[in-house]
Amino acid sequence: MNVSRFIRVLTQINNNEVILSRKRNLFKINRRWIGIQAKVSDDNECLEVKYQKRTDKFPLIWLRDNCTCENCFHKSSQSRIINWKDFDINIKVNSVEAKDESNIEINWNDNHKSVYSWDWLEKRSFSEAAQVKYLNDLYIPTKKLWSKNEFFDVLKSYEHKDIVNEDEALYNWLKDLAIYGVTLIRNAFENEKECQKISERVAFVKKTHYGESFHVVAKEGTNNVAYLSNPLQLHTDLPYYHYQPGVILLHCIVQNKGKGGGNLLTDAFYVAEKLRNENKDAFNVLSSMDVNWLDVGEEDAVPFHKIHREPMIVLDRHGNIRTIRHSIPQRDSYFTVNIEDVKPWYKALKVFVDEIYSNAAHFKTQPGDILAVDNTRLVHGRLGYQDTKDVKRFLVGNYLDWDEIHSKLRVLRKRFAKSSP
Template identity: 45%
Template structure:
């Protein structure tokens, strides 16, 4: 059945009861401050509702939508937010609407279901297309969640590329094995995704012991757990480290902690500390010179960043790259330092410790995981050399969606 109706809040509730879809649409979608004009649609027994204005705005005809550019070209000079349908019909797989200005629109049922306002289909869209849900982990589970992938498979197979990108997005970490012994080997992996994130350290960077350095990561001493480049407003999303040469002696073990796991643990067990870690601004800083380029980077953000849905979306943490200026209130200083130490200690407690074999590429989410390294002995006959590169999450998610479409995993 297809009808067009104007509902006030009590009428909407009555409609939803009659349509037997009240469990699909929670109360928060029903505003008591507005009047809703909707079309209700029964698609093979699935009852869905769509606002008139949304349907008109998303008309797929060639006058309103450019097919090859995948872009809306509807003329908003003449767009009427109060538009109403005068005729609604259907065939076996689509809905046709004639609007009060005479314009005609057609919508495929599968297209409508994927974009419906039902929480069930919104979740499906979020999980399948927007971003796969993250699975947080404790260090004791590291070898179970950290999936291994073959270098040649990734560069030659869409299925392997999809598996690698999806595992990395879900768990925040993965390992690429059997990488060629070349300083340019990481370039082929980057090309499967798109391109690197260039920083003031270049398009790629080398991690090895350098005595007079502008970065403490280029020492052989212990490297405390941190996220890279928190002083960038748009910091690199994913860190890739190719272990070209691994130290043969003691030390050099990697330390990885899931910052989301720790943040959620603090939220559940230390709510006041969680508030401090999410509310108090920190000034992140990096001042120096690299390859003749002087830099003076500053950015302010809390240690734990949350979005409008109170979901964790970025971790900022680095003892060396935390500036000495405290932007917050003096009353916050002592309690914030205690929360900072709690976050640091728990990440150490929950961390995984392992030594990455030579020839592997360790891939991890730089805005989720904290990483560090145990000290190691460095000498002429016992060196450690890593080739690193960054990739933005925008590029990874984009490639992941493209591969899903190519493999017919999504519409």
């Protein structure tokens, strides 16, 4: 068979059914695949698939690597089992044939046959539009950055009973948390297990050297400044962890009734992008110079000494902001950089700090509120307060990892998203 010749997927429409004719056989296929053609490219490197308005190319080596027959793919574990020790990276095609049920069959020169559906191929298109859709929808939802003036527009509220009992509410809550970096759950029971209950609806609590949960309450002799009634500077939690906790859940059980104790929140991604556009020098310094993050102490009679080195603004290899690490108390006095870079870094830090405070939203959680905050993106803080003789401000919190949140989102997306790649 001449593999450079197009195979045609449509020959006639009969009684509202699309019919595929190949040789003397007839196969029903999905109407949406009308007019598709496919052939091997002239350089014998790709399968070219022509739709009505575009052409996609699929490298042959990728197609052979992703064969889903039982000899190459373990269906229940969704895992590739093809033997790559014997894999031919110069694989060629003997023939391309249209099959029933909207499939195409490739016969390889190693005497293997692979079948692919048009739908499977379309979702895995190498086109920019298809890849952007996959990255922004299924991989990680696109973040929407916000200024302090937009905070109350983006702060979505959910009922505790809905999150606990309804999967669709859980999906929408997690999606909003991924997009905006902050959400509020209302009317939680005022006990110490509600954050854990929410976390276990997603996956499990991320344990740290402070335990599975932590209590935010003013106490003497603390080894953490969060447990003071003084103002708490804007920061991210635990920057000294290589795997920094992804999300903080903070359940307000008792709130200070005076003017103090209010929350501060800033979208630090918004601030960082603002610096990138308005003060590129400060942005470059903060995104390139490692900071030594430190926590030393003892919790429940167990000593710890954590150190991690990474910039305040962490970029991925595409230049996109991946995480923010910022905590004035948790910066080590060891600063392992060139001495001439020290003053420029402090100048950039000052610019960043001024910006996060000028862009901080102010509000105050009330008993029964669970505040969820993206700890890799937002910085949070608290106004100072004074406990009364009879009322002591008390919050309970724990952490979730983004790996588990994104996993749960993808599972729920199959049921509740309007469209899924």
